[in-house]
Amino acid sequence: xxxxxxxxxxxxxxxxxxxxxxxxxSSSVSVYxxxxxxxxxxxxxxxxxxxxxxxxxxxxxxxxxxxxKSQTSFHLRKPSVHISDTAEYFCAVSPVPGGGNKLxxxxxxxxxxxx
Amino acid sequence: EAGVTQFPSHSVIExxxxxxxxxxxxxxxDNLYWYRRVMGKEIKFLLHFVKExxxxxxxxxxxxxxxxxTGGTYSTLKVQPAELEDSGVYFCASSQGRLTGGxxxxxxxxxxxxxxxxx
Numbered sequence: 001x002x003x004x005x006x007x008x009x010x011x012x013x014x015x016x017x018x019x020x021x022x023x024x025x026s027s028s029v030s031v032y033x034x035x036x037x038x039x040x041x042x043x044x045x046x047x048x049x050x051x052x053x054x055x056x057x058x059x060x061x062x063x064x065x066x067x068x069k070s071q072t073s074f075h076l077r078k079p080s081v082h083i084s085d086t087a088e089y090f091c092a093v094s095p096v097p098g099g100g101n102k103l104x105x106x107x108x109x110x111x112x113x114x115x
Numbered sequence: 116e117a118g119v120t121q122f123p124s125h126s127v128i129e130x131x132x133x134x135x136x137x138x139x140x141x142x143x144x145d146n147l148y149w150y151r152r153v154m155g156k157e158i159k160f161l162l163h164f165v166k167e168x169x170x171x172x173x174x175x176x177x178x179x180x181x182x183x184x185t186g187g188t189y190s191t192l193k194v195q196p197a198e199l200e201d202s203g204v205y206f207c208a209s210s211q212g213r214l215t216g217g218x219x220x221x222x223x224x225x226x227x228x229x230x231x232x233x234x
Contacts, residue, residue: 004157036225043119044158044206044225090158101146101210102171103223105158 002027002093006106013081014114021076021109023065023091031093033074034103035065039087047089050074061085086113117141119226121207127232133195136229140189140209147190148210148223149182153203164190176201197233204228 003026013019025031035047048059055067065076074091088110092103120139128134140147149161161180162172166187175182179198184190194201208223 041227043227044208046222046224049222092158101223102148102160102163102174103150103158104160105150107155107157 002029002031002095002104004091004093004104004106006091006109008109009107010110010112012112012114015083016080018079019077019081019085019111021089021091021111023074023076023106025072025074025091025093027072027093027095030096032096033065033067034092034094035059035063035074035076036090036092036105037087038090038108044090047076081111081113083113083115085111087111119207119209119224121205121226121229123229124227125230125232127234128197129234130199131196133193134197134231136192136194136205136231138190138192138207138209138226140207141211141224144209144211144224145187146210146223147184148208149190149192150206150208151203152206152228153200158206161192194231197231199233202231202233204230 005024007022033050036044037047038044048057050057050067058064063078065074067074088108090108091106094103122137126134145166147164150158152158160174162182163170164184167184181193206225206228208225210223
C-alpha cells in the first residue's frame with residue numbers, strides 16, 4: 001500500500017515570490033509520482049509526472065518537481081508565482097506496473113497567491 | 116477532443132434517497148476510474164474499469180455503492196440508499212492504456228466532479 005503526505009494545507013505567497021509545496025510518500029514498492037492541480041470550479045489537471053529517467057521534471061507553466069528517492073519526496077517548486085497559479089495542488093503516486101494504475105493522493109495544498 | 120464529462124455537476128438529496136452519477140470518458144479510453152473526496156480529506160480511489168469489466172473495486176466503501184459500465188463506454192455510480200457520510204466530490208477519470216501483460220502508465224484525465232450533498 002502507498003500513502004502520500006502533504007503537510008501544508010494552505011500556502012499563502014505574494015506574487016513573484018518563490019514557492020515550494022511539499023510532498024512525501026511511503027510505499028513498499030517502486031512508484032510513479034504525479035502533481036495534479038485543480039483551479040477553482042474545474043477538474044483535476046495533470047501538472048507534471050515522474051516515471052523514470054531524470055529526477056527533475058518540469059511543467060510548461062514554470063513549475064518543477066524533483067524526485068528524491070532517499071528522502072521519499074517529490075516537492076513542487078516555482079521560482080516566481082503568478083496570481084493565476086492560485087489553485088489546489090495534489091501530489092499522487094501509483095505503483096510501478098503490476099499494481100494497476102490507481103492513484104493514491106495526498107490531502108492537497110491550497111496555494112493562494114496575493115498581490 | 117472532448118474531455119471527461121460528469122453529470123450532474125451538483126446533487127442535493129436527503130438521507131435514504133438514491134442518486135446516480137454519470138461519467139462519460141474520453142472517446143477510445145479503455146480505462147475508467149472513480150474517485151471520491153470527502154470534505155477536507157484526500158481524494159480516494161473507488162474502482163477501476165477496463166472496458167466493461169471491473170478490474171479493481173477495492174476502494175468501494177460498501178454495498179450501497181454500485182458501479183456499472185455497460186458496453187465499455189459511459190459509467191454510472193449509484194448510491195442507494197444514500198447516507199450523510201456519502202457527501203463529497205465524486206471524480207471520474209479515464210486513460211487510454213491497454214492490458215498487454217502489464218500496465219502501461221497512461222495519464223489519467225479527470226472530469227470536473229459531481230458535488231454530492233446528503234442531508
